[in-house]
Amino acid sequence: MSEPAAFIRAHTTPLPVPSLPDLSLYQATEVTALWEMTEAELSQNGLAPPFWAFPWAGGQALGLWLRQNPQAIQGKRVLDLACGSGLVGIVAAKLGAAQVIANDIDPFAGAAVALNAALNGVDVTFDGADRLSGEPPAVDVILAGDICYEKSMTAAMLTFLRKGRAQGIAVYVGDPHRSYFPGEGLRRLATFDIHTDTQIEDRAVKPASVWSLI
Secondary structure (H helix, E strand, C coil): CCCHHHHHHHHCEEEEECCEEEEEEEECCCHHHHHHHHHHCHHHHCCCCCHHHCCCHHHHHHHHHHHHCHHHCCCCEEEEECCCCCHHHHHHHHCCCCEEEEECCCHHHHHHHHHHHHHCCCCCEEECCCHHHCCCCCCCEEEEECCCCCHHHHHHHHHHHHHHHHCCCEEEEEECCCCCCCCCCEEEEEEEEEECCCCCCCCCEEEEEEEEEC
């Protein structure tokens, strides 16, 4: 496997985000080929699936909500948890967050965040630590887009988010009604119809909601 930034440039293309078309991200156009390519490397290099190569519906919804409610992050320190491409953090940076930390354990996500932040003219700091096993960093807001796609990971994410909320950190989650999304402890703030790619979702337009942790 080549160096992450070179791999991303070779196998993705800068394209507009479907529901936020004034933003662009390096995105996979041949989804199956890229997924199989990274899966083939898993056992040898510990490479995660290429979640960084797609603007997931939950992240797009959270980005749309932030645009409607910029006061939620303006002048504040923000953590984009499980950031993938960095979409949510990039939106926060463009809206005037004082600091944006994009966190993901996949080093390819780190390269994607750097490329995508540069593409959109913002500064985002990447953090590759496994945050779920420790305390939340010193931030005012945690943003999490599309984190409920797998049962055990959802539980770990929610434990971390609840820890942050107990410390007074505001927590906002974007989710397209995934199976493992919890039914309690959150307040729905908005629902959007998100344009998606049918190679990764079950429909071209998918409803996704934004929630605050109570």
